[in-house]
Amino acid sequence: MLLADIGNSRVHIYNGDEVTHLSHQRAIELYSHKQLHYITVKHQLKDRLKKLDNWRDISDKIILKNAYDTMGIDRKALCLSVSSGMFISAGSAITIDVVENGVYQGGFLLPGIQAYLKAYMDISPALQIEFNPNLLLDKLPQTTRDGISYGIIASIKLLVEKHQSNKKLYISGGDGLLLSSFLDNAVYDETLIFQGIKNALKKG
Amino acid sequence: MLLADIGNSRVHIYNGDEVTHLSHQRAIELYSHKQLHYITVKHQLKDRLKKLDNWRDISDKIILKNAYDTMGIDRKALCLSVSSGMFISAGSAITIDVVENGVYQGGFLLPGIQAYLKAYMDISPALQIEFNPNLLLDKLPQTTRDGISYGIIASIKLLVEKHQSNKKLYISGGDGLLLSSFLDNAVYDETLIFQGIKNALKKG
Numbered sequence: 001m002l003l004a005d006i007g008n009s010r011v012h013i014y015n016g017d018e019v020t021h022l023s024h025q026r027a028i029e030l031y032s033h034k035q036l037h038y039i040t041v042k043h044q045l046k047d048r049l050k051k052l053d054n055w056r057d058i059s060d061k062i063i064l065k066n067a068y069d070t071m072g073i074d075r076k077a078l079c080l081s082v083s084s085g086m087f088i089s090a091g092s093a094i095t096i097d098v099v100e101n102g103v104y105q106g107g108f109l110l111p112g113i114q115a116y117l118k119a120y121m122d123i124s125p126a127l128q129i130e131f132n133p134n135l136l137l138d139k140l141p142q143t144t145r146d147g148i149s150y151g152i153i154a155s156i157k158l159l160v161e162k163h164q165s166n167k168k169l170y171i172s173g174g175d176g177l178l179l180s181s182f183l184d185n186a187v188y189d190e191t192l193i194f195q196g197i198k199n200a201l202k203k204g
Numbered sequence: 205m206l207l208a209d210i211g212n213s214r215v216h217i218y219n220g221d222e223v224t225h226l227s228h229q230r231a232i233e234l235y236s237h238k239q240l241h242y243i244t245v246k247h248q249l250k251d252r253l254k255k256l257d258n259w260r261d262i263s264d265k266i267i268l269k270n271a272y273d274t275m276g277i278d279r280k281a282l283c284l285s286v287s288s289g290m291f292i293s294a295g296s297a298i299t300i301d302v303v304e305n306g307v308y309q310g311g312f313l314l315p316g317i318q319a320y321l322k323a324y325m326d327i328s329p330a331l332q333i334e335f336n337p338n339l340l341l342d343k344l345p346q347t348t349r350d351g352i353s354y355g356i357i358a359s360i361k362l363l364v365e366k367h368q369s370n371k372k373l374y375i376s377g378g379d380g381l382l383l384s385s386f387l388d389n390a391v392y393d394e395t396l397i398f399q400g401i402k403n404a405l406k407k408g
Contacts, residue, residue: 008327008328041328041330043328043329043330068346068347068348070330070347070348071348072330092327092328093324093327093328093331096355098344105344106343106344106345106346106351107344107345107351108344108345108350108351108352108354108355108358109324109331109348109351109352109355110355110359111315111320111323111324111327112327115323115324115326115327116315116323118323118326119315119319119320119322119323120297120313120315120319122319122322123212123296123297123315123316123319124212124245124246124247124296124297125247126245126247126274126276127297127313139310140302140309140310140311140312140367141310141311141312142272142310143272143274144272144274144275144313146312147310147311147312147313148312148313150312151300151312151313151314151363154312154363154366155314155359155360155362155363156359158359158362158363158366159355159358159359159362162358162362163344
């Protein structure tokens with residue numbers, strides 16, 4: 001059975017082995033004739049998705065104890081991948097959630113790295129930079145490029161560390177690998193959200 | 205003598221007593237016939253400003269030791285307001301800079317609070333919220349609104365505290381008062397940047 005996580009920017013499809021990332025349009029073109037179970041946060045697409053006979057919305061199976069009603073279904077699925085830990089999805093937005101023994105403890109959201117960079121660029125052309133992946137975090141920045149890269153990464157890192165204590169970090173999402181390079185005790189795995197869906201389906 | 209700080213979004217004019225905030229267009233309409241010294245980060249306006257006979261660009265007087273070349277002139281002026289401290293401008297962008305005995309130590313940039321909110325909103329309509337000014341920072345958020353408000357404020361606060369040690373915070377900018385309510389050992393004063401300009405002019 002194919003599983004799909006339909007995000008704000010892209011569709012992620014898991015065949016049990018690997019994850020394929022596609023635009024919404026392309027995913028529908030390539031997969032509309034295949035049996036597929038999906039979750040989605042793309043509300044604008046819901047009517048169109050319902051018309052696909054082979055696709056089934058399994059959102060109602062994704063139940064995370066103590067989660068709040070409007071919490072994104074993809075965050076809930078990620079939080080169901082492992083019973084305790086800190087869960088980070090670094091995509092269009094960066095979501096950071098804490099779960100203990102299967103019970104949701106709370107969490108928060110930051111813009112995704114591309115959204116951060118666009119926010120700076122929209123403020124002024126002088127703030128249009130390319131993110132510095134080799135940034136050093138142990139000293140105060142002395143250039144605009146590093147001052148922006150540092151603002152993004154150091155603020156995320158400090159916020160993660162504040163709530164991490166001895167928890168393991170489970171990271172997924174398009175910028176997850178990049179972000180994990182700046183964090184300690186972190187595992188990057190792009191299949192996590194699908195492990196969470198599978199765990200939820202087992203219980204349901 | 206009137207002093208003006210021409211920012212990316214607005215013009216701030218100081219008459220030695222209070223600060224008036226205007227759109228670029230309105231500031232030029234109301235003040236083009238008055239003697240005024242200005243600094244500007246709005247590069248797109250530079251040619252137009254040069255044509256105003258009564259307005260004088262005093263950027264070359266704003267000299268901060270050890271500052272880097274492309275650092276915004278408004279950040280430099282703010283850093284010249286007091287000889288040692290941590291300086292925060294919370295406007296279109298949030299800039300955070302450290303100065304010790306008049307020597308720049310480095311700094312970093314974050315999106316302004318409105319830029320953050322727009323970044324979330326651009327990611328998804330589900331992330332369009334009104335900032336919660338009464339947010340409590342001592343527990344993990346349990347709603348989208350608080351998760352976003354917390355992401356913004358807690359990340360800024362932690363980054364400030366990491367570099368603050370026993371330094372006093374000097375805060376200006378349109379969201380400065382709001383931001384200062386979440387920070388310790390902070391003074392909000394919208395005239396700081398003009399104190400910095402006056403200090404620079406005294407030296408020059």
